[in-house]
Amino acid sequence: MANAPAAEEAAPKGGGSKKLIIILAAVLVLVLGGGVAAFLLLKKKPAAEGEEGAEHAEPAAPKAVAAKPKSDKPPTFVPLDPFTVNLADKDVDRFAQIGVTLEVDDPKFAEQLKAYMPAIRSNILMVLSHKTATELLTREGKEKLARDIMRESVRPMGIELDDEDEEEEADAPKKKKKKRRAAVVSPINQVLFSNFIVQ
Template sequence: MSAAAAPADAAPKGGGKKKLIIIIAAVLLLVLGGGGAAVLMMKKKKAAEDEEGADAAPAEQHAPAAHAKPGTPPTFVPLDPFTVNLADKEVDRYAQIGVTLEVADPHMADTIKAYMPAIRSNVLMVLSHKTSEELLTREGKDKLAKEILRESVRPMGIELDDEEEEDPKPKKKKKKKAHVESPVTQVLFSTFIVQ
């Protein structure tokens, strides 16, 4: 009797192996098909970006790439807080300001850290020439952020022209300089106390 029971058990095992093979083949087919479709879509997307960027590519060749891949979070480089005597003449006033620089590329954050003593010195020079009246207005804070942005990249040999942003009509015709893109995308204030 045990010999007759053995062939009955063998038949279901063979069917189970066939089902397993069919399931594995179906999963592989789906994965390969999805992967192929993703590759095709990425190629189409890249071709479309290349066509759109073809006109802008010659103008951007001289500028350093400051933007990371889309979808990646920016990198923040906090500077130690600045405590500075202000340029007020009638009263002794000071400001304590915390600054954080936003950069798109983590490698640029390392470069900024290497230039930190020169960057801090430049920012201190800007702050020490400000009065409390200038710093207490929104426009004054915006202007200060632009000046800190300009001074934070200067030690790296990058000269930003902030005159173009403030005055769209130049008074004198100057040679057009190549547009330089700043590796620092934004200046953020973490603390701002004026006393």
């Protein structure tokens, strides 16, 4: 009989640990569910604000609307031969090897790019040779380089894109004058890097 009370005492302990595990699992599921719900709700708010901002920015910046693909055709990619260039670092000899691919919507424009390729490569080499290793190693430096390459890639064809960095540095009255000028739409959607080595 002494064994019977011991067995009864052991059963509640086992049942208590099972209850504890079930409660912890339920709390964990609630916390994870709440986290996922909060993430989805917060994710939808910026997207909605971005859409509202796009509606307000549409009259002021028509080039953002015009740069979007109008059809379901996949974009055309124009890969350029890799660039190897000495950088503008004065204290040490540094060089960069960078692979560039241009993304365009129109295959006809891709053929035009190929016709102007020597001038485009020359312009890109000039941009790269004026960069330092510290400029190219940051994400912001790479993004600025992509904008510079986009601007210099269309210049041989007579398309002059505004330099966003010069606009930011300009005085406020000059900045307003540049915004009033008709925006030029770039036929290049993106500049993509296929390799990026700085040594």
